[in-house]
Amino acid sequence: MSKTEVPPRRRSVLVSGASIAGPALAYWLDRHGFAVTVVERAPTIRTGGYPIDVRGTAIDVVERMGLLPQIRAAHIASRAMNFVDGQGRVIGSVPIYEAIGSDSARDVELPRGTLASLLHDATRNGTIAYRFNDSIDSLHDDGQGIDVGFASGRRARYDVVIGADGLHSRTRRLVVGPEDTFTHSLGFCFSLFSMPNDRGLSHGGIVHAEAGRISGIWAVQDSPRVFGFLAFATDDAPAAISRDVAEQIRRTRAAFAGMGWEVPRLLDAMAAADDLYFDSVCQIRMPCWSKGRVALVGDAAFAPSFRSGQGTSLALVGAYILAGELATHDDPQDAFAAYERVARPFVEANQALATGDNGAFFLPRTQKDIQARDRVLAEIARNGPTGMFDASKQAVHASLRLPDYASVLPALPSVSPG
Ligand SMILES: Cc1cc2nc3c(=O)[nH]c(=O)nc-3n(C[C@H](O)[C@H](O)[C@H](O)COP(=O)(O)OP(=O)(O)OC[C@H]3O[C@@H](n4cnc5c(N)ncnc54)[C@H](O)[C@@H]3O)c2cc1C
Structure with a gap:
């Protein structure tokens, strides 16, 4: 570059939320050369917490981030879930991986907080700015950029804002309206x-x-x-x-x-x-995951409910695709449309895993559900779990082949292995 040439301005993105979707998105945006700020309401990354699963296509995402060995090392390897009656007598027992229809070889179960910490650590490279103890208070999208007011009183302007702030997303509320429009119990x-x-x-x-x-x-x-x-x-x-x-x-x-x-x-x-x-x-179901220069990802856009066991995986996959599409389109609205085209069929197929009879095994609502569950438990006791749970769930978990954004980005900045 000659002395007079000015390097192109890096496009700036504000990400709201630093749990799973937020840091994963920040990681990929940073690799694609964006200037990334993450704002998180909590004072720090929230560690500990219940176990979550990373499965199917989401394993490919963490592998591309170079995090698969650390995530595998945190695998908690649950063994069995026992079902008991009111006196505590065992009715039946289900080996965990068969029970959730997951594939034991590749998929990982780990504490939510451990995954959040691993993702956060992978983004502490000095170029991504984290602002804890703060949140978005107001947004004004003028078509060329977004002026953001923060609860702390700070103000700043960004090219794009992404809400990764969970089921009760404030970004969603500010941009597209009240939560009850999008929640499905x-x-x-x-x-x-x-x-x-x-x-x-x-x-x-x-x-x-x-x-x-x-x-x-x-x-x-x-x-x-x-x-x-x-x-x-x-x-x-x-x-x-x-x-x-x-x-x-x-x-x-x-x-x-x-x-x-x-x-x-x-x-x-x-x-x-x-x-x-x-x-x-409940699930979040939205007809569109973006408006203007603002988009949503993870639970904020498409929470599938813990009954699907796929919330974390959808957050990881959504973050990867959203960052890739932003990197390959100049206009954020074109990027958001492409993000939705690629991710929506995968998201909806995974959301469907939590509806209808799916999930009634663990959350029975009627006596008929209990009887169906008990028939399954009896069958497992007789023949083992093989064949009780078909492989169709695993196929849905892995039903998206990740686009390879690196190949369309010859100018990708130098990549650290994570
Ligand atoms: C009990 C339970 C069990 C679950 N079990 C599983 C499972 O087995 N498998 C699975 O895959 N998933 C499971 N999930 C779902 C999984 O936890 C979520 O789908 C996943 O964490 C989504 O990540 P996210 O980053 O989109 O949202 P979240 O994890 O909800 O993170 C949102 C982040 O945004 C922050 N935030 C919120 N509001 C603001 C604001 N106004 N400004 C700034 N920051 C804000 C929050 O503090 C948080 O850090 C379970 C969930 C629950 C509750």
Whole structure:
């Protein structure tokens, strides 16, 4: 470059949310040469947390990020889920990987916080700016760029803004409207909380379910703390669910009144927990994932619900595609249209894994669901899990062949292995 030549200005992107989709997107945008800022409401990356799965096409994404060895090393290798009756007698048992229809050879189960930390570490290269303890307060898209006001009072202008701020995305609310327009209830509320591992559980869980009431305890390896889980059927719209913790506890106690097994102990542990997570089991379904120069990714755009077990994988795949399409289109709106063309069929196929009869094995709503589950458990006891769960879920998890954006970007900046 001659002395007078000015290097092209790097396009700037603000990403809201630093969990899974946000750091994964930041990683790929940075590699494609964008100037990236990530704003996160929490004071730091949230570590710990429940186990999540990375499967199918998402494994290809983490492999391309050079993170597969670290992610594999964090695999928690759960072994079995036991189903018990009200007296704690075992009705049946399911080896975990067969149970979730996953492919044991390639797929990985790890704590959500561990994955978030690995993704964050992979983006701490000095060029991506993280701003914790802050969030987007206002957005003004004038067609050439976006003026952003932050809760901290700071103001800045970006070429593109991406909401990776989860199920209850504020970016989505600011740009396209209220949450209830896009949430689809799957008919349950659930709570998740940690509690002491008094029973010495290890590498798996115990579930006691009645129609519309599911209780469980889940141990990540030999951890001294386990996760308690309580889910109950409800016809309430997700938006109608109270954000008040005392009301959430009251509602859950009422829903589980009179239930046996360890349920009274779980209810007390829920009430005492300082990490209670309570929400509806729902999906985000949007006719379009972007508006103007703002787009959404991960749960903010297409949360599939934990019932699909695919939220993390969709977030990783969506981030990879969104960054690649931004890199290969000058106009963000063309990029967003291409992102949707490539990712939407994959997203919708994976969202469908959580609807209808899919998922009723773990979240039975009716007595018929319980009977169907018990027939499966009896069949597993007789013949083993082989053949009980068809391979179609695995095919859906891996149904997208990732575009190779590197090949259309000869000027890709030097790549660090992660
Ligand atoms: C109980 C439970 C079990 C699950 N089990 C599985 C599973 O087995 N397999 C699986 O694949 N998935 C599972 N999931 C889903 C998975 O956790 C999510 O789909 C995945 O984390 C989506 O990542 P995300 O980055 O899009 O959103 P999130 O992980 O929700 O992250 C959003 C981030 O944005 C931040 N944020 C929120 N609002 C703002 C704001 N206004 N400004 C700035 N930052 C903001 C949040 O603090 C957070 O860091 C489960 C979820 C739950 C709740």
